[in-house]
Amino acid sequence: MTHAAPTKDLHELARRISEGCTECRACQFRCEFLSEHGTPKALADRFLTTGTGRAAAFECSLCGLCSTVCPMGLPLKAFFLAMRRAAMDAGRISLVPYRARLDYERFGASRLMSLFRLPAGGDTVFFPGCTLPGRHPDTTRALLAHLRNCIPDLGLVLSCCFKTTHDLGCQDRFDVRFGALLDRLHAMGVTTVLTACPNCFAVFTEYGRELTVRTVFDVLAEHPVTRDAHVRGSAVVHTPCPYRGDAHIQERIRLMVEDTGLDPEKTRQDGPLSPCCGEGGSVGLLRPELAAAWGAKAVRRADGRVVVTSCAGCVAFLSGHARAVHLLDLVFHPARTMSGTLPRPKGLATYLHRLRLKWRALAHIR
Known part of the structure; x- marks a missing residue:
């Protein structure tokens, strides 16, 4: 898993945006970040002429709405991510404000919290991500049971996709950690990953090498859940x-x-x-x-x-x-x-529910 030098990436993107942005303000109108910092062209020109402005990208949500509405089809999200990477590589950004989230990510991939389980003959695993098993435990268990009814040799992988590290611009660290996850999946014989988290889906789709990535919604569409009652509203x-x-x-x-x-x-x-x-x-x-x-x-x-x-x-x-x-x-x-009666655990309780899912899987997925 390799990437081009961040500074080279950034200069190329900045030149493309400086030349292509018409300052129509379609993106600026919809974005708090751009409303405050200026048009993409202004940001690109600032970087190209003074070399400054990279740190400002940490106030961009990387949501991609700017790229979606840009009439010129400019890669604005990629530009802001490249600014983050260049700022990180230059040592201009402190990770202190993000320490709690990075610790959460690291703990999710720790030996205590992680699990890699694939029945003999299986090649597909469910990767629920960090948040769903902790905050929606009843649903995660029901989803896993349904998926295993549809795919009897389905495995389960509890770990982290490291998207926080990726989006903060720590690309080398991301490459090492996500690369190690991929190596382990390949060693297990995994060819397909089912995701329930959109962030995990995005990371596996972009960096998952030859893995096939599907959402659980595809499986649910093929094998609908039978329900006794419907809601209204x-x-x-x-x-x-x-x-x-x-x-x-x-x-x-x-x-x-x-x-x-x-x-x-x-x-x-x-x-x-x-x-x-x-x-x-x-x-x-x-x-x-x-x-x-x-x-x-x-x-x-x-x-x-x-x-x-x-x-x-x-x-x-x-x-x-x-x-x-x-x-x-x-x-x-x-x-x-x-x-409103379905439990939504918070705080330390979310870790307990993630561990319960792991213990349950250890007993039932062999």
Whole structure:
């Protein structure tokens, strides 16, 4: 797993954006970060002429909305990530504000928390990610049981995809850690990874070498969950940023929301235009007011309706301001999800639930 020199990448991207950006402000109009720091052209020109501005990229959520709305098709997200990488390589950024999140990531991949289990003859594993098993334990267990009914020789891998490290621009560290994870999966004979987390899906899709990566929503569409009752009411579907450019996944999720009985109402910020929940890029640890402003946009879009999303992180971030629910909770526990009685552990309890899932898998997946 290799990448070009960050400074070279950044200069090439900056020149492309300086020459291609027309300063139409389509991206700036939708982004708190660009509203404060200027157009992509202004940022690119600043770097090319003075060599400054790299640290500003840590106030960008890396949500990709700017790239989506750019009429010139410029790689704006890649530009801001390259700025982060160059700033990290130059030693200009302290990791102290991000220490808790990096520790959470590291602990998730530790020997205590991790598990690599694949039955004989199997080649597919479920990779639930860090957040879903801890914050949505009942749903994770039900999902795993359903997946194993569909794929009897399905394995389970509990670890971390290291997206925080990646998005902070620590590319060399990411290459080592995610590379070691891939090496272990290949040594096990894994050819397919099923993800429930959009961030894990994005990382495995980009860096997973020859692995086939699918979401659990594909399996659920092929093998629907039988439910005795449906829920009712209007909702808006919040698209997690990693799914922004994938129309197939967006449509799959919308149909699943409809199948629960909820009515997903259309807005001008559906699908690829969904605002970031505010958690992206770890901006909230550096500029909490910017992260809150993005989250506020998502809440205003909901306008009192239920927000359904397929990301456990989005649920956690939005729940303080709106009624946000996870689609998988709705699929497996519709009544308890809508009544608010489905447990959502927090803090240290999330680690206990992740360990319980590991212990259960040790006993049942051989």
